[in-house]
Amino acid sequence: MKKIETSTARQRLLKSNNKGSQGELRGRFLVTLCALIMIAATISITAFLTVKGLQSFLVNGVSPIEFITSSDWNPTSSKNPQYGALPFIFGSLAVTFLSALVAAPLGIGGAIFMTEVTPSWGKKILQPVIELLVGIPSVVYGFIGLTVLVPFIRNTFEAPQAGFSLLAGTIVLSVMILPTITTIATDTMGAIPDSLREGSYALGATRWQTIRKVLIPAVLPSLLTAIVLGMARAFGEALAVQMVIGNVHDLPSSILDPSATLTTIITLNMGHTAYGSVENNTLWSMGLILLIISFLFILIIRFLSSRRKI
Amino acid sequence: MKSKVADRIATSVFVALALIIVIIMAGLLFFILSRGVPDISWRFLTTESSTVSAGGGIRDQLFNSFYVLFITMLITVPLGVLGGIYMAEYAKQNKVTSFIRSCIELLASLPSIVVGMFGLLVFVNAMGWGYSILGGALALTIFNIPVMVRVSEDAIRAVPREQKEASLALGISHWHSIKTVLIPGAFPGILTGTILASGRVFGEAAALLFTAGLSTPGLDYGNWNPFSETSPLNLFRPAETLAVHIWAVNTNGIMPDVERIADGSSAVLVICVLMFNLLARWAGKLVHRKITASR
Numbered sequence: 092m093k094k095i096e097t098s099t100a101r102q103r104l105l106k107s108n109n110k111g112s113q114g115e116l117r118g119r120f121l122v123t124l125c126a127l128i129m130i131a132a133t134i135s136i137t138a139f140l141t142v143k144g145l146q147s148f149l150v151n152g153v154s155p156i157e158f159i160t161s162s163d164w165n166p167t168s169s170k171n172p173q174y175g176a177l178p179f180i181f182g183s184l185a186v187t188f189l190s191a192l193v194a195a196p197l198g199i200g201g202a203i204f205m206t207e208v209t210p211s212w213g214k215k216i217l218q219p220v221i222e223l224l225v226g227i228p229s230v231v232y233g234f235i236g237l238t239v240l241v242p243f244i245r246n247t248f249e250a251p252q253a254g255f256s257l258l259a260g261t262i263v264l265s266v267m268i269l270p271t272i273t274t275i276a277t278d279t280m281g282a283i284p285d286s287l288r289e290g291s292y293a294l295g296a297t298r299w300q301t302i303r304k305v306l307i308p309a310v311l312p313s314l315l316t317a318i319v320l321g322m323a324r325a326f327g328e329a330l331a332v333q334m335v336i337g338n339v340h341d342l343p344s345s346i347l348d349p350s351a352t353l354t355t356i357i358t359l360n361m362g363h364t365a366y367g368s369v370e371n372n373t374l375w376s377m378g379l380i381l382l383i384i385s386f387l388f389i390l391i392i393r394f395l396s397s398r399r400k401i
Numbered sequence: 402m403k404s405k406v407a408d409r410i411a412t413s414v415f416v417a418l419a420l421i422i423v424i425i426m427a428g429l430l431f432f433i434l435s436r437g438v439p440d441i442s443w444r445f446l447t448t449e450s451s452t453v454s455a456g457g458g459i460r461d462q463l464f465n466s467f468y469v470l471f472i473t474m475l476i477t478v479p480l481g482v483l484g485g486i487y488m489a490e491y492a493k494q495n496k497v498t499s500f501i502r503s504c505i506e507l508l509a510s511l512p513s514i515v516v517g518m519f520g521l522l523v524f525v526n527a528m529g530w531g532y533s534i535l536g537g538a539l540a541l542t543i544f545n546i547p548v549m550v551r552v553s554e555d556a557i558r559a560v561p562r563e564q565k566e567a568s569l570a571l572g573i574s575h576w577h578s579i580k581t582v583l584i585p586g587a588f589p590g591i592l593t594g595t596i597l598a599s600g601r602v603f604g605e606a607a608a609l610l611f612t613a614g615l616s617t618p619g620l621d622y623g624n625w626n627p628f629s630e631t632s633p634l635n636l637f638r639p640a641e642t643l644a645v646h647i648w649a650v651n652t653n654g655i656m657p658d659v660e661r662i663a664d665g666s667s668a669v670l671v672i673c674v675l676m677f678n679l680l681a682r683w684a685g686k687l688v689h690r691k692i693t694a695s696r
Binding site: 114115117118119121122123124125126128129130132133134135136139140143196197198200201203204205207208213217219220221222223224226227228229230231233234235237238239266269270273297298299300302303320323326327328329330333334354357358361362366375378381382385386388389392 | 404405407408410411412414415416418419421422423425426429430432433480483484486487488490491492500501503504505506507508510511512513514515516518519521522523526543546547550574575576577579580597600601603604605606607610611615644645647648651652660663667670671674675677678679682
């Protein structure tokens with residue numbers, strides 16, 4: 092009787108042990124495979140876009156210097172086609188910085204309002220609502236820009252091209268990245284330990300002095316990260332900007348002039364140009380520039396997070 | 402005295418900034434919903450879209466949006482959760498791990514149009530699929546995986562350490578503990594994250610423009626054979642989603658009732674995304690209460 096019991100127990104142990112180690116190996120294999128897939132995806136995106144993006148320079152003989160510095164874009168001219176992408180690079184950078192300039196003070200101010208001025212209902216009502224707005228699709232922002240903002244600019248400022256302008260693009264992007272910046276900034280401000288606030292108040296500082304001299308300096312790198320993330324989003328946005336910016340090939344001379352960005356030109360022309368043609372290849376070069384600049388944004392974010400104190 | 406005045410001024414500035422944000426955001430929502438909701442009718446949701454004449458609906462676009470979302474999630478969720486398990490449980494503190502983290506960060510910050518271009522290069526041209534649902538879903542997977550990995554990793558790390566240690570102390574293997582202790586514990590968090598990510602995928606347009614295309618072939622909703630040309634379930638047919646439709650209608654729509662379609666579609670899209678967001682909060686809380694001992 093006793094003998095049977097021990098043997099079944101041993102068998103069971105052996106069996107479960109065996110099964111366990113097999114599952115362990117299989118599980119480890121599965122998760123490592125998934126990690127490898129992520130590496131493979133990143134490397135292949137970088138490699139494919141680099142190879143394809145360099146083709147216009149290496150195969151078609153477009154000068155990279157001209158591509159980045161010339162403002163003449165005439166790819167369809169049969170005699171003397173010109174490939175200067177400066178207006179688009181400038182347009183991309185201009186809308187990115189201008190929209191950050193509008194959205195950053197608003198977003199960080201809103202975050203400070205929610206965490207420092209009225210923490211009770213700010214956190215309970217405002218914060219969830221703004222988080223909800225992060226999810227609104229960018230085409231919807233573009234659509235509103237097209238139906239409200241563009242006619243408004245046309246009527247108010249008598250803008251040259253019916254209101255399609257750098258200004259319209261900037262405002263659409265500012266509103267689009269506002270929830271992003273506000274949400275991250277609120278999380279940052281909310282994570283500051285209360286001891287910092289209490290210490291400052293105990294020294295007799297007012298709320299504004301506390302915010303300006305203690306809280307903001309303490310989380311400055313994180314707040315800057317919020318702004319850079321917003322800028323990265325604005326820089327990569329294509330359709331919302333394309334709908335309102337006018338998409339012309341010239342450098343804008345004022346904020347009311349129509350303009351174009353790298354993303355809008357890619358969006359517009361990718362479908363209209365023959366795959367493999369020089370013009371099409373220059374679009375891939377613009378994609379490569381987008382890729383390189385998003386690498387730069389990551390480097391900046393890395394640098395900022397290495398300086399984080401809290 | 403001076404510092405008190407400054408404090409008052411600063412406070413009113415913050416109140417003003419917050420008011421501006423609230424007004425902008427409330428105005429946005431009110432504008433979309435007040436203009437679009439009157440256009441939404443059962444007919445609008447169930448009629449085929451029309452390229453030239455008035456009276457078109459968004460039936461195919463709406464179906465495509467949900468179908469592409471479903472296929473995307475079918476690929477992303479297993480990949481993302483397993484990736485999250487790797488990052489939370491198996492990754493050691495070394496160069497390889499930090500390289501994987503950089504990869505995830507890079508994928509997360511890629512402009513969606515760049516992902517779309519990659520999809521055009523690989524899925525549409527190199528693989529020869531043409532514009533297809535599968536190509537679109539794979540492009541969206543690239544765009545969505547970093548979010549899922551981060552969500553799953555955070556959720557798994559948030560499971561109390563004692564639970565895992567107790568499981569290991571019983572002699573249960575690491576993988577078995579992950580399957581039976583960590584994953585159920587992290588489930589509410591993963592579910593919330595998945596639904597939130599779905600909302601993001603649902604509204605994405607730029608990555609689909611070059612991968613799933615701008616057209617939908619004539620569909621026969623009675624045909625359930627996924628290999629048939631006219632079947633809505635066919636993975637290799639082009640599919641215009643709702644978000645892409647809004648863009649296309651606004652930029653080069655020639656039907657006489659462009660405005661009605663754009664208004665209605667935007668409202669439908671926003672309502673869907675908001676529902677995803679609310680559902681995420683609600684479902685996360687509900688499941689958490691169901692499977693844990695907390696109230």
